[in-house]
Amino acid sequence: MSLVTEKLPITVVILTKNEEMVVARAIESALNDYAEVIVLDSFSDDNTVNIARQAGAAVIQEPFKGYASQRNFALKDMPKSNEWIFFLDADEMISEPLTAELRRDFAQIKSGNFGMGYVRRKDFFMGRWIRRSSGYPTWFGRLCHASSVRVEREINEEYRCDRPVMRLSGHLLHYPFAKGVSYWMERHNRYSTAEAVEKIRGVKSGYGLIFSHDPGLRRKGLKQIYMRLPFRPLIGFLYLYFFRGGFLDGKAGLRFALLRTFYELLISIKYDEMVAERSEAENRK
Incomplete structure (x- = not known):
């Protein structure tokens, strides 16, 4: 297999609770390029779990105690195949330029002893990117070396990293009104x-x-x-x-x-x- 088609050694983790309307799109944005996609579900009572499995993701269920608690579980205790995790919300997609950037630079990220990568989001509303009213650019910690990162504050989480951090130039695509x-x-x-x-x-x-x-x-x-x-x-x-x-x-x-x-x-x-x-x-x- 050529290097171009090899999957990135990153586990994409998507937190869900009743996300049947949007989860498939999030999974599809990561499935072909990342070695593992895990939906960390908080016991949804809709069709989220079935849709996630049909879309090709693995599903692990963990009771919801808070957003930071879920992410710390993913970082420290959740079974996974890679030491690097990329957190993706169910109403987001990983853009192609961001994936291309990670393909190009991931070896350098690891060799540079980085522990976390910050990413900007493009917020979409009424069919367009809301560049100004959204307060863009806001940086979110998403690419995490699992043993180097901890998450605090259960709402609007804050990330702490024991290693140097970096900024990625690619974007996440965010659809906060996809469910109305x-x-x-x-x-x-x-x-x-x-x-x-x-x-x-x-x-x-x-x-x-x-x-x-x-x-x-x-x-x-x-x-x-x-x-x-x-x-x-x-x-x-x-x-x-x-x-x-x-x-x-x-x-x-x-x-x-x-x-x-x-x-x-x-x-x-x-x-x-x-x-x-x-x-x-x-x-x-």
């Missing part, structure tokens, strides 16, 4: 509750992280600043729609920015509600 706007709103209603809980727990300030060379740590520092801003939802909308040029994305850009603002507003309202409830509980003591 109603599903997006239901999911972000859950996410906003988790974010409010994280905020009320309090996080030690790490503003110095904004100067880190690690994209993940820099993003954490910026987020800590952003989450403390007054009128955060309004500021977020003005930033995305005007400062970042979201108005150039047309109707799709406006709607995307408004949906992002709605999500931030939910976090703020739920946080205030939790603070009030905690204060009332303390006053009753």
